[in-house]
Amino acid sequence: MSLLSVDDLRLSFGGLVAIDGLSFSVGEAEIVSVIGPNGAGKTSAFNCVTGFYRPTSGRITLRGRDLPGLRPSAIAGLGVARTFQNLRLFGELSVLDNVRAGSHLWLRQSVLDALLHTPRYRRSERECTEQAHHWLDFVGLRGDRYGQARALPYGEQRRTEIARALARRPDLLLLDEPAAGLNHGEKAEMLDLIRRIQALGVAIVLIEHDMGLVMEVSERVVVLNFGREIADGRPEDVRRDPAVIEAYLGGDPAVLEESAPEETVLEEQTAGQDSAGKGDSAKADSAGGDAHA
Amino acid sequence: MSATKVRRLGTDSPPSRASKLLQNRWAGLAGLLVALLAPFVDATPYALSVMTSAAIAVMLAAGLNIVVGYCGLLDLGYVAFFAVGAYTSGVLATRLELPLLATVPAVIVVTVVAGIVIGAPTLRLRSDYLAIVTLGFGEIIRITANNLDVTGGPSGIYGIPHLVEGPVAFYYLTVVVVSLAVLGAARLGRSRLGRAWRFVREDEDAAEAMGVHTYRVKLAAYVAGAVWGGLAGVLFAAHLSAISPGSFTFLSSALVLMAVVLGGMGSTPGVVVGAVVISVLPEILRDLADYRFFLFGVLLIAFMLLRPQGLWPARSKEVP
Numbered sequence: 232m233s234l235l236s237v238d239d240l241r242l243s244f245g246g247l248v249a250i251d252g253l254s255f256s257v258g259e260a261e262i263v264s265v266i267g268p269n270g271a272g273k274t275s276a277f278n279c280v281t282g283f284y285r286p287t288s289g290r291i292t293l294r295g296r297d298l299p300g301l302r303p304s305a306i307a308g309l310g311v312a313r314t315f316q317n318l319r320l321f322g323e324l325s326v327l328d329n330v331r332a333g334s335h336l337w338l339r340q341s342v343l344d345a346l347l348h349t350p351r352y353r354r355s356e357r358e359c360t361e362q363a364h365h366w367l368d369f370v371g372l373r374g375d376r377y378g379q380a381r382a383l384p385y386g387e388q389r390r391t392e393i394a395r396a397l398a399r400r401p402d403l404l405l406l407d408e409p410a411a412g413l414n415h416g417e418k419a420e421m422l423d424l425i426r427r428i429q430a431l432g433v434a435i436v437l438i439e440h441d442m443g444l445v446m447e448v449s450e451r452v453v454v455l456n457f458g459r460e461i462a463d464g465r466p467e468d469v470r471r472d473p474a475v476i477e478a479y480l481g482g483d484p485a486v487l488e489e490s491a492p493e494e495t496v497l498e499e500q501t502a503g504q505d506s507a508g509k510g511d512s513a514k515a516d517s518a519g520g521d522a523h524a
Numbered sequence: 525m526s527a528t529k530v531r532r533l534g535t536d537s538p539p540s541r542a543s544k545l546l547q548n549r550w551a552g553l554a555g556l557l558v559a560l561l562a563p564f565v566d567a568t569p570y571a572l573s574v575m576t577s578a579a580i581a582v583m584l585a586a587g588l589n590i591v592v593g594y595c596g597l598l599d600l601g602y603v604a605f606f607a608v609g610a611y612t613s614g615v616l617a618t619r620l621e622l623p624l625l626a627t628v629p630a631v632i633v634v635t636v637v638a639g640i641v642i643g644a645p646t647l648r649l650r651s652d653y654l655a656i657v658t659l660g661f662g663e664i665i666r667i668t669a670n671n672l673d674v675t676g677g678p679s680g681i682y683g684i685p686h687l688v689e690g691p692v693a694f695y696y697l698t699v700v701v702v703s704l705a706v707l708g709a710a711r712l713g714r715s716r717l718g719r720a721w722r723f724v725r726e727d728e729d730a731a732e733a734m735g736v737h738t739y740r741v742k743l744a745a746y747v748a749g750a751v752w753g754g755l756a757g758v759l760f761a762a763h764l765s766a767i768s769p770g771s772f773t774f775l776s777s778a779l780v781l782m783a784v785v786l787g788g789m790g791s792t793p794g795v796v797v798g799a800v801v802i803s804v805l806p807e808i809l810r811d812l813a814d815y816r817f818f819l820f821g822v823l824l825i826a827f828m829l830l831r832p833q834g835l836w837p838a839r840s841k842e843v844p
Contacts, residue, residue, distance in 0.1 A: 272634060281733060283733075302732070302737065304736055304738070305737075307733060307734060312733070313733055315730065319729060319733075320730070321723055321727055321730065323722075323840070324722055324726060325841065327842055328722070329718060332717055332719065332730075332731065333734060333738055334716075335716065335723075335734055336734075336735035338716050340716045345711050345714070345715030345716070346708050346712065346717075348711065355716070359716075373779045376842075378840070396734075397732060399735065410607060414816050476632050510814050516785050
């Protein structure tokens with residue numbers, strides 16, 4: 232049985248159809264990428280899985296358990312962690328505190344423990360801090376851990392967000408454009424990090440525009456266009472799929488084939504800074520009509 | 525400590541000597557010492573009354589700080605819980621002729637219920653809407669007290685028994701209770717729940733994604749604030765031995781909020797300093813007669829312009 236299974240997912244906001252029949256599944260410790268032009272419905276699909284949106288119809292199950300209708304926190308409780316496209320760190324709090332958020336679900340500590348500073352309180356606080364350091368080491372954070380998260384450079388903030396999600400000890404991790412805005416060297420580190428997360432036994436669903444990264448790391452790739460799924464398969468098959476080349480790339484197969492890193496890096500930096508993410512609108516001209524979705 | 529085994533990649537800068545001295549524990553002990561020694565400087569009934577009121581204001585500020593400072597919920601009707609606590613203990617003590625101490629369990633139960641009743645429907649709202657609804661609830665409680673017979677209507681309740689005999693003894697009792705309340709609030713702030721409050725304040729969606737049931741956590745902040753306010757109300761009733769709806773106006777809510785903002789939201793030493801300033805400054809300015817509150821207002825504006833982060837803001841850097 233697959234870990235996550237999405238079956239004929241549909242989502243519309245009033246008259247606007249954001250997702251129009253998406254189906255895919257993710258096995259244990261598998262990496263699946265969801266790609267598609269901006270506005271194709273990728274992040275909406277993430278929001279449906281994590282409970283932030285309620286799908287109009289369709290089934291989403293985690294180990295056979297239905298997810299729609301549950302609160303995001305309840306879904307997190309079932310072992311799902313996520314990062315956000317536009318970085319949602321707790322900016323005023325210390326980097327360590329941010330990662331401590333990941334321990335919220337497994338830390339055993341009552342209000343009475345906290346008021347009386349019982350041994351259990353001290354033990355759990357120590358464990359929580361150690362775990363936060365552990366995951367910050369794991370993602371290779373170099374910045375100041377005791378300072379405010381918002382003071383970190385952009386790339387370090389991305390790492391912190393991933394450390395926070397990992398501190399949850401998830402079975403399924405959803406990464407929404409983890410390489411957006413990163414430079415070439417940082418992207419290579421991100422690739423390595425994603426592999427090391429997989430090695431922990433965590434399944435990963437990845438939304439990413441950097442084709443080099445996607446093709447390198449994914450076991451399967453799901454392609455969305457206009458909210459509709461147009462391909463689902465191994466990376467080498469998807470990149471040769473004529474429908475994908477036509478719809479996603481506007482008939483320019485060179486990007487999928489070669490994926491010149493410098494070129495994509497430039498694009499992603501614009502996408503990272505601009506929350507609307509219009510970075511590759513030029514590339515996806517033919518598909519960009521519904522970029523507001 | 526085993527944490528030191530962990531390999532650190534980060535450029536951790538150790539805290540400076542000054543920040544260690546300002547650590548909450550030492551600052552708290554120093555503050556307690558000042559409070560304990562104050563009657564030796566001036567023990568006139570007037571001074572003791574001002575100091576007792578200041579201590580009660582500190583407790584209110586510590587309670588509101590949980591709601592506004594930690595959890596980021598703007599509550600403009602906080603004095604409602606102060607009133608619920610004061611009236612519950614006042615009514616029980618005078619009608620049933622109970623000693624005031626015996627009313628405390630009832631006060632806790634009633635304020636918890638009041639916190640849930642007021643919080644449950646309103647905490648689904650965000651920011652501005654919450655502020656307006658809490659403002660309304662504050663007024664509802666006051667107007668209800670004004671119109672019920674059991675609360676004595678507009679003239680309120682008088683003849684509330686003392687907790688202990690003599691203003692000096694009561695002052696020290698108040699200091700002890702308020703110190704415990706401040707310590708408790710600070711400890712809650714440094715716990716799993718306290719972190720969850722801050723996560724909610726910073727980013728509700730991200731907190732929810734990390735498994736924080738934001739609604740429950742907000743309700744917990746609200747109920748904790750209610751209990752703190754209610755217990756402060758018991759002290760208030762014992763202090764004045766008479767309470768009336770006029771003691772629980774919107775101005776009181778605004779002043780407590782002012783204490784929290786002036787001192788530094790989310791900062792325990794900050795809100796203590798803020799509450800002391802708010803309650804003592806008008807007394808210092810008493811010689812100015814009619815201009816007293818004018819100057820008070822001007823000074824508050826000046827404080828906020830010069831130190832918008834508060835007199836003693838929460839640390840932005842974590843001390844390991």
